[in-house]
Amino acid sequence: MIRALTTRRTEMAPFLLLLPAVATMLFVVALPLIFSLWTSLTPYKLTKPNTLYDFIGLTNYVRIFGDWDFWEAFLRTIGFLTVALNVEFALGLGIALLINKITWGQRGLRTIMMFPMMFSPILVGFQFKFLFNDHIGVVNNALQSLGLTNRAIPWLVDAKLAMFSITLAEVWMSTSIFAILLLAGLFAMPRDPLEAAKVDGCNAWQVFRHITLPFLMPFAYIAMAIRSLDVARAYDLVAVMTDGGPAGRTELLWTLIARVGYDEAKMGQANAMAYVSTILSILFTWYFYRKLVAARRYMGGAE
Amino acid sequence: MKLKTTLVLGTALVALAVPAMAQDYGSFDGYTLRVKLIGGAQYEPLYAEIPKWEAATGAKVEIVSSKNHFELDKEIKQDIAAGTLDWCVGSNHTSFAPQYGEIYTDLTGLIAPEVIADFVPLMIQHSTVDGRLVQLPRHSDVSNFFYQKSLYEDAEKQAAFKTTYGYDLAPPETWAQVKDQAIFFSNPPDFYGFQFVGKDEAITGRFYEMLVANGGAMFDExxxxxxxxxxxxxxxxxxxxxxxxxxxxxxxxxxxxDDTGLGFGSGSIAMDLDWGGWSSYFNDPANSKVAGNVGVIRAPKGTAGKRTGWSGSHSFSITESCDNKPAAASFLTFLTSYDNQMVEARKGLLPTRSKVWEDAIAEFEAAGNTFSAETMKTFQASMSEDAFTPPLIAEWIEVSNALWPKLQAAIVGDMTAADALNEAQADAAEIMKDAGYN
Incomplete structure (x- = not known):
């Protein structure tokens, strides 16, 4: 009898030890999620707290599913995410490879490389907004002074250029995250396969293509998973540079959600939008984790 | 010894300062007044005066939040949602006030009638929502018309303009003239005749005031x-x-x-409709290329003969849940007092008390600052005759958010003006219907 009790107590121990962690997770993650899910089923307005108790079913969801402005912002966010992540990866890889080659001053360069990450996105937004000002901005003035153009290029207004300008600011700010993570991968890379490849007569491109890059891909996918969550939440930078305009040309999910939730105080509808947008984040995270597992399997690592 | 002298001197100054206050602000010994104030360089000089009120009343002021207005707006909405309105005085704005429902108390009865009588009547009217005076105006804003004087004095330009348009080149009296002159002066990409703010509530406001000046209205009865x-x-x-x-x-x-202000200051814009707060910047040779060459007139008229005059006031309100409304009312009276409005007027902000207008202008004239005196007179006239607020309803910002992307779409040529407004009208009608108006 005593033995059975002791066994049960031993069996319970892991669960009891996990209880504080589970309770904390429930409190800080599950509870807000359930609360925001509930608000998305109500006409909740911040300025009218009583609306929190009016259940309206899926009305908010039906409304946003039929709202083309929302879907445009949704698709634009996917496009922005795809372009920004790929460019950041390509540039980050290039920078990491170059810094890896340096033997003197590498630490200093690594620190300098992290400078853009130290600025708040709001400051970066203001900086690029003024750089790209069509009339008094540095970019247009430089182009005109160099005789490359005689017109004022509307960087933040033109349908294509506006998204390009925002992407450029985003890339400037965040490429170093990729560079740092990929550099860490390069540092961790064993020398043996590289030397073996050289002995076998592989050229530099073949070494890079078949050894270095596959080894780095797990690092790249981790960076992409993290960055995809960041970029999908892009708000400050875009809010400062264009605030989704003009005429919705640079509207992303979170500029739209913040406007509906705070300016208009319609938190119920904003939460419905936010719930749909989390699908996007889940899809991207799932995709990158699948790629990560595949890349590790390719390298013969543990799954 | 030196420290002792300083202490004695300091005490003497405080002792002198307290009886020097004209108004009796009452006594609230030991009370701590919690306030949320708008922050930023141009708003801070007033807050440096707060210790005077503390010395006069024995109360303490705890600034629990100091943020720009948009951030403060978010915070106040969160306070409403969370039921944490545990502060007494908050910065407010005539455009924002209607959305907050009844969280702010009616100041009629709390603020002495003779104090309210000292304010420009139109400003008090703009601060009233549904018959309740929910805020006491601190300083106001309206846009007036700045222009580069030299352009109008150039004989060659005068002749060329007359030949093309058939009337004399002079600072514009109507918006139709602004259009002619803007096109005439422009030489892109180096020089432009005009500019306007083009996004957010800013473009809604510009469109709205033009609509009113042209005889239209945002809503029917x-x-x-x-x-x-x-x-x-x-x-x-x-x-x-x-x-x-x-x-x-x-x-x-x-x-x-900021873009329009900096743009006009760069010297490459002929005419600019802008807030009074920019005037000292425009005429400051250290920052502005048009310093000494700036003319200012009242905003031009629309086709209905009315001047554009979209206006708003920064203000202070007292929460309904405040535990010491008399102390809060005393604090509001102090912040908007004659002396304190003079402090802000000297920095270029537009006062809301009638006498401060007169005295600030006299002070500028006495100092030989004719530009500031002229600017102040122009803004005084427009504040008392032309100024009007957006419709004071809770849905204003929401309607504005439905409207401005469509205004932009028409401006950049994605759709015609009529189509853009029809689409925005349908969205705005839905918002008003949802809000239970019709």
């Missing part, structure tokens, strides 16, 4: 949106035409207040 009227289309067409003619910078759909 039943709160049905009517801005897609013929007057509305004509008002929007003004902006569309200037953009298409390249008489404004190509980036204007992304401009807000």
């Amino acid at each position: 039943n709160w049905v949106p009517t801005f897609n009227s013929a007057e509305g289309v004509a008002s929007l067409q003004f902006f569309v035409d200037l953009y298409a003619a390249k008489a404004v910078p190509a980036g204007v759909p992304n401009y807000t207040w």
Whole structure:
């Protein structure tokens, strides 16, 4: 009898030890999620707290599913995410490879490389907004002074250029995250396969293509998973540079959600939008984790 | 010894300062007044005066939050949602006030009637929502028309303008003249005749005041949106035409207040409709290329003979849940007192007390600062005769958010002015219907 009790107590121990962690997770993650899910089923307005108790079913969801402005912002966010992540990866890889080659001053360069990450996105937004000002901005003035153009290029207004300008600011700010993570991968890379490849007569491109890059891909996918969550939440930078305009040309999910939730105080509808947008984040995270597992399997690592 | 002298001197100064206060602010010994105030360089000099009120009343002021107005707005909405309105005084604005429902108390009865009588009557009217005086105006804003004087004095330009347009080149009296002159002065990409703020509530406000000046209205008497009227289309067409003619910078759909202010100061814009707060910057040779060459007149008239005059006031309110309303009312009276409005007026902010207007102008004239005196007179006239607020309803910002992307779409040529306004009207009508207006 005593033995059975002791066994049960031993069996319970892991669960009891996990209880504080589970309770904390429930409190800080599950509870807000359930609360925001509930608000998305109500006409909740911040300025009218009583609306929190009016259940309206899926009305908010039906409304946003039929709202083309929302879907445009949704698709634009996917496009922005795809372009920004790929460019950041390509540039980050290039920078990491170059810094890896340096033997003197590498630490200093690594620190300098992290400078853009130290600025708040709001400051970066203001900086690029003024750089790209069509009339008094540095970019247009430089182009005109160099005789490359005689017109004022509307960087933040033109349908294509506006998204390009925002992407450029985003890339400037965040490429170093990729560079740092990929550099860490390069540092961790064993020398043996590289030397073996050289002995076998592989050229530099073949070494890079078949050894270095596959080894780095797990690092790249981790960076992409993290960055995809960041970029999908892009708000400050875009809010400062264009605030989704003009005429919705640079509207992303979170500029739209913040406007509906705070300016208009319609938190119920904003939460419905936010719930749909989390699908996007889940899809991207799932995709990158699948790629990560595949890349590790390719390298013969543990799954 | 030196420390002792300083202490004695300091005590003497405080002792002198307290009886020097003209108004009796009452005694609230040991009470701590919790306040949320708008922060930023131009607002801070007033807050440096707060220790005087503390010394006079024995109360303490705890600034629990100091943020820009948009951040403060979010915070207040969160406080309403969370039921944490545990503070007494908050910065407010005439455009924001209607959304907050009844969280702010009616100041009638709390603030002495003779104090309220010292304010410009129109400003008190603008601070009243549903018959309740929910805020005491601190300083006001209205836009007036700045221009580069030298352009109008150039004989060659005068002759060329007359030949093309058939009337004399002079600072514009109507918006139709602004359009002619903007196109005439423009030489893109180096020089533009005009500019305007092109996004957020800023472009809604510009469109709205043009609509009113042209004889239109945002809503009819039943709160049905009517801005897609013929007057509305004509008002929007003004902006569309200037953009298409390249008489404004190509980036204007992304401009807000800092862009237009800096743009005019750069010397490459002929005319600018802007807030009074920019006037000292425009005339400061250290920052502005148009210093000494700035003219200012009242905003031009629309086709209905009315001047544009979209206006708003920064203000202070007292929460309904405040545990010591008399102390809060005393604090509001102090913050908007004659002396304190003079402090802000000297920095270029537009006062809301009638006497401060007169005395600030006299002070500028006595100091030989004719530009500031002229600017102040111009703004005084427009504040008392031309100024009007947006409709004081809780849905204003929401309607504005439905409208401004469509205004932009017309300006950049994605749709016609009529189509843009029709689409925005349908969205705005839905918002008003949801809010239970019709």
